[in-house]
Structures are given as C-alpha cells and as structure tokens.
Amino acid sequence: MTPLTDDELERHLARRLAGPGLEGEPRHELLAAISGHARATPRHRLAPVWPQLRWLGVGATAMALAVVAMLAIAPALAPPGPLASPSPSAPGNLPVVRVLTGAELAALAHDTDQVGRVVVAKVDLITLSCSGGCPPRTTLMADSSVAVGGLLDAAPSEVAAFRVERQSVVRLGSVELDGDALTWSVYGILGRAATEFADHLLAVDGWLVQTPVHFCGGEFNLDERFSCGRKAYITPDEVQIASRRPGGGLSIRGPGDHSLRVQNNAYDDFAPSPEMDSIGITEPRRGTYLVRWAGCANGPQPTQQVWQPPTVAPSCSFWELVGRVDPLSVSPSISLSPSPSPTPLELTVYTEAEATELATDPANEGRVVIVAVDGGFLAVRSEGGTVQVGSVTLVAGGAWSVADVRAYRGGQDLGLIPVRGWLVETSAECPAPPQIFDDDPTNDDLSYYCGGSWLSDERIYTRTPIGADGYTGIMEVPGALHVQAGAYHDFAPDPTWGERGAEPRQGIYLVKQADCPAVVTGDCPVWEMVARLEPWAPVRASPTSGTRLVISGEHVERCGSVGGCAYLADLTGAGEQWLGAPLEFVNGTTMSIASGLPETLAPGDYSISFRIHFLSDAIVVGQPRPLGPLMGSCTSDFTVSEGQVGVSIAVRFIAKTCEVTIAGGVSQEAILGAVAEWLAGQEWPFDDFVYVHATVDEVGFLLNTYGPGARDPDLRDAGSPLFEGPMTDATIEAVRSALQPITAEFISDPTDIREPSTQPGVCEPFAGGGYLIQLGPPRSNAAGDGYFVTIRVGNGCYFWTKVVEVTEVDGQYRVTRLVLDGFFIVD
Amino acid sequence: MERSLVERARAGDADAFDQLVRGRIDTVYRVALGVLGNATDARDATQETFIAVWRHLPGLRDADRFDGWLHRITVNAARMVLRHRRGVRELHLDPATDPPRSSRPLAPEGQLTASAFDRAFDRLSVEQRAILVAHHLEGRSVTQVARALAIPEGTVKSRLHAARQVLQRELDALDR
Secondary structure, eight states, X not given: OOOOOHHHHHHHHHHHTOSSOSOHHHHHXXXXXXXXXXXXXXXXXXXXXXXXXXXXXXXXXXXXXXXXXXXXXXXXXXXXXXXXXXXXXXXXOOOOOOOEEHHHHHHHHXXXXXXXXXXXXXXXXXXXXXXXXXXXXXEETTEEEEEEEEOOOOOTTEEEEEEEETTEEXXXXXXXXXXXXXXXXXXXXXXXXXXXXXXXXXXXXXXXXXXXXXXXXXXOOOSTTTSSBOOEEEESSOOOOEEEOTTSSEEEOOOOSSOEEEOTTHHHHHSSSOOBOTTOOBOOEEEEEEEEEEEOOOSOOOOSSSOOOSOOOOTTOEEEEEEEEOOOSSOGGGGSXXXXXXXXXXXXXXXXXXXXXXXXXXXXXXXXXXXXXXXXXXXEEESSSEEEEEEEOOBTTBSEEHHHHHHOOOOSOOOBEEEEEEEEEOOOOOOOOOHHHHHOTTOOOOTTSSXXXXXXXXXXXXXXXXXXXXXXXXXXXTXXXXXXXXXXXXXXXXXXXXXXXXXXXXXXXXXXXXXXXXXXXXXXXXXXXXXXXXXOOOOOOOGGGOEEEEEEEEEEEOOSOTTOEEEEEEEEETTEEEEEEEEEESXXXXXXXXXXXXXXXXXXXXXXXXXXXXXXXXXXXXXXXXXXXXXXXXXXXXXXXXXXXXXXXXXXXXXXXXXEEEEESSOHHHHHHHHHHHHHTSBSOOSSOEEEEEEEOSSOEEEEESSTTOSSGGGOSSSOOOOOSOOBHHHHHHHHHHHOOOOSOOOOOGGGOOOOOOOTTTXXXXXXXXXXXXXXXXXXXXXXXXXXXXXXXXXTEEEEEEEEEEEEETTEEEEEEEEEOOOOOOO | OHHHHHHHHHTTOHHHHHHHHHHHHHHXXXXXXXXXXXXXXXXXXXXXXXXXXXXXXXXXXXXXXXXXXXXXXXXXXXXXXXHHHHHHHHHHOOTTXXXXXXXXXXXXXXXXXXXXXXXXXXXXXXXXXXXXXXXXXXXXXXXXXXXXXXXXXXXHHHHHHHHHHXXXXXXXXXXX
C-alpha cells in the first residue's frame, strides 16, 4: 500500500479524538471521581499493594494453581508489614444516616468541602427554561442555583441519592426505603426477591469485605465487573475474609451464606479508610452503602474440581455498589447562605383609626399598609397623615401567592394585589434592544425588556458563576410575575447583589397589572410593583402610661426598740408628693409598700426618703400606737425618662440606718433575654462578624452597633449607631425593627443555662460597662466546631452561646435554639 | 506556581491536587483517547492515571519532572486498560460467532479508510501508539517528547521511526 504520509497519520489520529470530548457531564463526573477518591483516600493510610495479578483468559484450574503458588511465596516477596489497625467502625455503632431535605442538599452543593459526598435527599426538581441561547437546565426546587445532572427521571418529592459536586449535584437514582427507614439490613434485602428492587437504589448497613487476590472462574458471574478480579461483598456482620497462615501464605474463607456480591474492587473505591496490608488483606469496613441490583448470573457453575472462591453468591444476588452514604457531622442547614428577609410575612390590616394615629409617627413616613374600610380595603401611605394609594383585593389569608395570581381567571380588575413572594432580579447579558427603540429615541420604555425584576414563589438565584469571572444567567424566571426593571432595587428589603446575582428577598409586595408593553421579555401580562408592605411601628409609649415603680425592702438588723420601729417612705417629684407610706413586713426580713405610693410615675425628677421611727412598747388595745422620734433616714434622687419601662428602688434597713439602691426597671436577666431573643430573630448564619454593643446603665438598656457612635472607645470603629437611649418598650421595638424583626419563636431551654463561668481576676469588665455581641462564621472553640454567638463582657472575658438548632421557617433559616453556656452580670 | 502545586499535592494537599487534575485532565484524556480510540476506555484510563498520581506522588523526587512522569503514568494506565479490555474480549469471544473480517479494509479507490487505520493502529504497542500521539496529535516536537519522557532525542526519533514502520507494515498486511 502507499506509504502513510504525515498528513494522513495526523488526520486519522485527529479523527480518533472526534466525537464528544471530555466536557460537560463526563468531565464533571470524572473530576468528581478523582477528587472524591483523593479525599477519601489519604495517602498515608495506603499500605503497599501487592503486585496486581490479572489472569484473564487463563483456565480456572491453572489459575487456581497459580493462586496457591503465589500465596505460598507471597510472604517472601512482599515486605513485612503490620496488619491493618483495628477497624474504626465498631460493631453496632454505625452513626445514623438520614434523608436530607432539598435545602440541606443545596447547602452541601455550595460547600466545596462536600464535593464527592453521596447523600440521600427528598427533593423536587424543576427545569428552568432559558432564553438567550442557553439550554434549559434542571435544578433543585429548593435552590435553583444548584444544577442537577445525572439521571433526571425524577418523580415529585422523591427520595433519591445524589453525589455532591461544586454548585451542582448528580442524581444517582431513586432510593427505596425499608418502610420508613432509610437503611436496609443485608438480611432484609436477601429476604425479598431481588427483582423487586429493579431500578432502585437501596442503602444497606453492612460490612464491605474483599478478597486479597484476583480470582477467575469457579463462581457464578454476571459480567466483567464480577468476573476475574478481587471480589467484594457486603456482609451483615464483620467477617475477616482472609488472614495470614502462621507458616506463610493466606487462609481465605467465605463471607458467609448471607452476603451481597458487589462488583470487584468495590472495597478500594468505597470502603471508609480502606486498609490493606502488604499482601492485600483488607480490613472489613462498616458503612451505609448504596447498592443497585445488577442482575442474575450467567457464568459457569461452581465445581469441586477447582479451587473454591469465597462463597458462591446466590445466582441473582449481584449488586452494583454505587456509593457510600456517610452521616453528616454538622447539620448542613447552618451552612446555608444567609438570606435576611426583614419583612414579616403576615399581612397586617389596620383600622382607619389606627392608621390615622400611626401615620403621624415620623418613623412610619413613606410606608404603605392596608386599611380596612367600609366595603373593602385600601392601601395607604404614611405622609404625616394617610394618603390613599388605591383599592386592594385580598384573598383568604391576606396576601396572594404568585401561583394564585397567575392562575386567576376571574376577569375583574383586581386593582392592587398584595403578593407574598421572593423578589429577584435577572441579570443575563442581553441582546441589543429591538429596532423600534432605535427609530424612536424618546421611547425609553424598556422596563420589561431583558434584565428585570421578578416576583416568584420560589427562592430563585438568577446567576451561576462559571470559572473565575464568568457566569451564566437566566433572563426569565419561570412561574413568576414580571415586574418593572428596578423594582428589586426599589422595594426589596436590603437589596444585595452577589456572584449568584441578586439575593432573593422575601416579603409582601403590592402589585398591579400592567398589561402587555410593546417590548417584553417573557409572557404577558406584566406587573407594576407599587410598594412593599410593612407594618407600621407602634406609637411611642404614652407618657401618661407612666413608668412602673417597684419598691422592695429588706430588714437586716433590728432597730433596738423593744416595741419595734415604724418604716415609712416619702416620695416627692413632678409637682406632687406622697408622704408616710408604710412599709410592711412580708415575712421575717422582706418588706413591701402596700399603699400610699403611686404604681407608676410620670417622667421627671424625684426624691425618695425612707424614715425609721421609734415605737412605744405600751400597747393600748384598739388604739394605734403613735410614732415616736425619728431614729434614722436615707434619701436618694432619681430621674424617670419619658417612656422608661420602670424603676426599681431597693432599701435595706440596718439597725437605725438604711441604704437606698435605684436601678433601671429592666433586669439583667431581662436584658440578656432580650439579647437572646434578638439573636434568635437574626437570619443565620452570618458571613462576616457582626458586632453589637449593648450596655446597661442606671435606668435602661442601650444597644448600638460597633461604630463611631458607640460609647466604648474600643468600639468606635466603623458603622453607625443603631440606637441610643433608655430601653423602653418603644425603643426595644425600634431596635427590633431596625435590626431584624423576630419572625420565629426563640425556644429557650432553662436547663441549658449553666452556672456562670467567669474567672475572677481574669475578666476585666469594660470601663463603661456593657458587652459586645459577636456573630460570625463557624469556628472552633472549647465546645467544638460550629456557630457561636460570643458575648464579650469585658477584656478577656467571654461567654458564648452555641447554636444548636436552626429551623426553616417559610424558606428562611432562623436560629431557634441557643445554648447559653454562661450567664453574666455586668457590674 | 506549578511547582508549588505539585509540591503541595505531594504533601497531601487535596485542593492542590484538584487544581493539578483540572489543569491536565484534558491533555491526559486526549492522549488516552488517541491511544485507545474509545471514549469509555479513555475516561477509565484518565481516572486510573490520576488515582495513581495521587497514590504515588510522594515518590516523585523532582516536581519539575511532573509532566513527563504524568505522561508515563498515562501510557501505563492506557496499557492496563487495554490489557483488561483484551482479556475481557478474549473471554467472551466465540470464534463461531465472531463477525467476519472485511476482506477489503481499504476503500476501492485505494484511500485509507478509518477502520483500516484503526485496525492497524490498534496492533501497535501502547508505547508506539503513545509516541505517535504525542508527536503527531499533541504536536510535541521531538525535543519536547524527549524531555517529557526523559529520554534522548535520538531515542525519540528511532522510536517514532520504528512505530511508523510497524504501522505501515500492519497497513500493508491488511491490504493483502
């Protein structure tokens, strides 16, 4: 033939590379497999492997002889090595694995440390269409930024196995549960006909074992995965399938009658911490393994004439081991990216009188609420008074869902509609505007063209980062209401843009139909967003409601009079006076004032005095005993601020003297409780540390941010003060409103509050009093790894609370339980 | 940078290893595919290559020689895959049902067909295929191949020449 030219050679070689390259899913899978193997197989644990022998195609008898021969000389060939260390999986001690939620699966996909992990989750998948040339993609319903690959024939709310990759997951198949339990026993599987499990994965709790040498023939075989090679099994109990003979060589016994035959070398790929000694003996490894029935045998029948391989598996007990499911040591839900959503999701409807009153509060300026009026509902805006925005149509439950709005076919003009949903913004690159905009330069109505804002029932991320700088994005959000461009910026609470696009913001938004503009991306009608609905702040506490006065007395030492003494209180201030209010004994030492003093005080300056009077021991029946001479007194002045919650006055009578202590009406415990309650209301976790400076002063509770307005010089760093002033009901509410409203109940378990752990002499309280609350990313401390709320009482003195429960509430994640690991008192 | 990555991976840093893999997986796959001519086998060989790299990286004394070392591991992995594939096929082949070979692998006009080339190429040793792929498909110069394989340039030339001769001989045999 004609000599082959260089061109021909290169052309044919290039042709061999033609066809699907290593890209897309295959590339992804390959990278994940390699990465997963590397991470699951720390190098230092790998003992030298006995030279692998492959005797494919060799007769069974000859092979058997070769095996025996090699076994006999193996110890001489292989370097002496210690047997593997004891199995880390103690019998009966397997940590429980569970079915994750879609949100937890999404959280894992965003955690690069989880790449390669196999999990089982109950999820819904959605397929997002995509304009602009990008293909539709399947994502998790719980987080549309997580792409789903692999087998996509998922049923709704299906329990399936997934392999976690970077920002994506690969669906391995549906998982069949054992009743309500995720895991099966080997016996449980063998007790059923294998054909019942066709097309499903099973999670089986068992021991993975493997022969130390390659075998061929002499056993039922299914296909090449099960033919010649190092045969692997899942057994219900720990079985050491091979051991060294005292005189050299190996003793091998079967895995037992009840075992699942899995593909060759499965131990190498899936056993946790695989350990192999110098001649190939592996340590059994317990785990929860995902298996799929592989079929029935078609190979040769076993005979007695050849060396018998370990246990003849039942002819149909061939299983493909596809992954190992490990328990999660830390709840992945706390790894979810934060998505603060300060807007309460309950729709508040006001009476006209309430609205009229609340609208006068400057704090409510510009806010829109719903007001019930005769015959319907109105949206009104606070502008010093109420200004009507328009009539509103509510549904049962108040706000509409997006799906309800889209499904509405009533035909009537609904006017303004409050819709509860997630406001997002698309940011895909767009083609040039249509020609009509070139022809008419004055036509700037591109509000619904290309990138825009969308209101969705689902928390949708609209961009997916690719590589260092690139990204793909969607221009339409399926199933959402298309609202005007810029609505996200104007109405989303705390609009934030990140690498995944605009952070979805949940709230109740007021929209009205805007028909169909000349140019629109997506379908019609489109919608105009008018406002975000927020409850109005309550009116500040009325001065006339007064500050609660609490007086308590303690009798420490007798006054010396045989007949005892009289103890009286005088209060003056705010243009009034209350004199001679008697203190009575509640028990042997505790005293209180039953009458004679007001229960509440108006703002103003006051003076309180306590008097100790001699009493005669002469008792005249039926007659009051007159007061004798004044034996002692004590006085203290104090100020009640407007709206102050309360004032607490404590007096101690010691013989003929007394002491007065005045404190704010808010107890230390109440302050800590308020702090904890506030913490519980925060969206969790925090990407960065958040500092809140809280101080206790004489009459109240100050809370401000870590910033220039902070009292403590150490805290004047950046930011702006959040709040300053006495801690009143109104200010507590203002703090909550400014920070985040509490939308989930804080569950405080008193049993978790332990004894104070301050170390005297080490802890130096801040000079100005107060404490610093620090919230931030996960870290480690003496309590282990996790999320902590650190409360810094002073220099070198910390208390921390560990987040022990995070709960999903309407798609948001809230701290619902903290363990307070210390209780502090501010001097 | 590259040297640092290799050294970190050698020390057991899985992230560094990931970066190394991502930067070279396409090259390894192309070489494997060129040698094996089958995407599934090429993926297997690629995976085996990097698993072997991870396992044996501590034994690499000079990080600067990583690429040559990687190439040799790739060739070895391709060889192992080929052996396994051959063995499996031999086990299951039934001469009675083996499809008859074409008696005319060449096109009527004498042009070399793809199947003829592949059949001849698959009869080369893995080393011969690999050196042809490196030079004629990857476009590496003789010097680059020599450096990668840590062999003299003259050896590269002679091996290339020998591979071409064997390939031609196989093609001629098919033509007869």
